[in-house]
Amino acid sequence: MTTNKKECETKKFRKYNIQLEQIQRIHYQDPKVNELIKNNQPVLITNSSLVKSACEKWNTDFFEKYLGKINHTVYLSNDHNFKYFDEKKVLSETNPKGVEFTPKTRRLDMEMSEFIKKVKEWKSGDERLYLQHTLNATMGNAIVADYVKFDWRFAGEIRQKNNWGELTSNVLFISMEGNVTPCHYDEQQNLFAQIQGYKRCILFPPNQFECLYPHPVYHPHDRQSMVDFDKPDYSKYPKFKDVKGCETVIGPGDVLYIPIYWWHHVESSMEGGPTITVNFWYKGSPTTIEYPLKDYQKVSIMRNVEKMLLEVLQDPKEVGPLLRKMVDGRYTNP
Structure with a gap:
């Protein structure tokens, strides 16, 4: 399954006052896909079989049947923003050099059946939920059976052609409608594969660093923008007016390449039910210094x-x- 442009345009997402171009949507067999990846440029890869085995089965009913009694990591928030924080950088008795910090999200271990029940029964005013859990053998035979059927040859060819390091993790994301992962960057290469529902991904290249005002490295929100995209404070962050990025809507079967150190702001459609995503994080290429620096x-x-x-x-x-x-x-x- 793959998503066409017309389908993307009908999905409901938030509006931002940002200059954005469209990320190229290219068939997985087109050589231009690897040209863009090699140059650390984002590309929406269509028609691949990377997560086809999951697209054919994985939905909330499937997870409730096979993962209902297994605990997973669930984040809760009083609003739609789920901003990651590093617990190791928070002030505590065991970390006296940390930062005084009150997170806006909280984390719980929750059985899949309870998570799905809360999502189905959610009403305005309730805490919003977002499940994020590493895929591994503890997920059970049904999940593993589909996992091993991922198109690992396709992923492996991308890794080999671009001299990436090893695969560090696959993370399963199950999001409520309208949830947002605010703008941040990762220090790994990312193949972001959509299984159910639609997400809008807004990306900014590393050269937009000063326009996005990242938190200091010592802060629990390290690697994340201090700017609230919903209500940007231009007096405090004036260069945000000049930020330039690109965007795409990713649907079932699509794979978005998010280059290392590229900022990304990700939101689930505000209609259509929960979204399901799996990402593939790879270490970057071994460090080689070539000038001019990228x-x-x-x-x-x-x-x-x-x-x-x-x-x-x-x-x-x-x-x-x-x-x-x-x-x-x-x-x-x-």
Whole structure:
């Protein structure tokens, strides 16, 4: 199964005041797919069989039947935004160097049957739910049987042609209608495969870093934008007015390549029921320095500089002022 452009345009998503182009939708056998991947450019890959075995079976009824009594990781939120946070960076008795932080989401272990029941019975004012769980052998024979039938040859060819590292994980995402994973970037290559329902994916290249105002590396929301896309504060984040990105709607059978260090803002359609997605995370290529440096390599350098300063200074509050002292009047006005 694959999604055509007309179907995509009929789905209901939020509206943002952002300059966006359409991501190219290309048949998996077209050589241009790999040209784009090789150049770290996003592409919507159509008609592949990567997750065909799952598209034919996986829905909430199937999961309730075969996974009903198994615990899974479920996040809950009072609104539609599910912003990831790193628990290791939160202040606690065991982490005195962490940040005082109150997350807007909470995590629970929940049986699949309970999760599905809550989703079906959800009403306005209730907490929203989002299941995110790593696919592995503990998921049961029925899931494993379909998992091994994924088109691993197709995924392996992409990995080999582009010299990616090993597959680190496959994560199953089951989302309520209208849920949003706010804008962030990952430090891995990502094949984002849709199984049920529709998602809108907005992507920004690494060179839009300063327009998206990422949290500092020490913050629990590291790798995520501080800008609220629903109500952007242009007085606080003025460069966000100039941000430029691209978008696509991904449907059953589609696979979106999200390049390493590319920002992505992902939302489930506000109609049509729960969405089901599986992603394939791969380590990036072994580091080779070639000049001029690529934009994502520059982002990696900036992250490492922040981490180094934090390690030396021992106080997050000193990192920003020191960086400003280094630059002010020296590089801004040469």
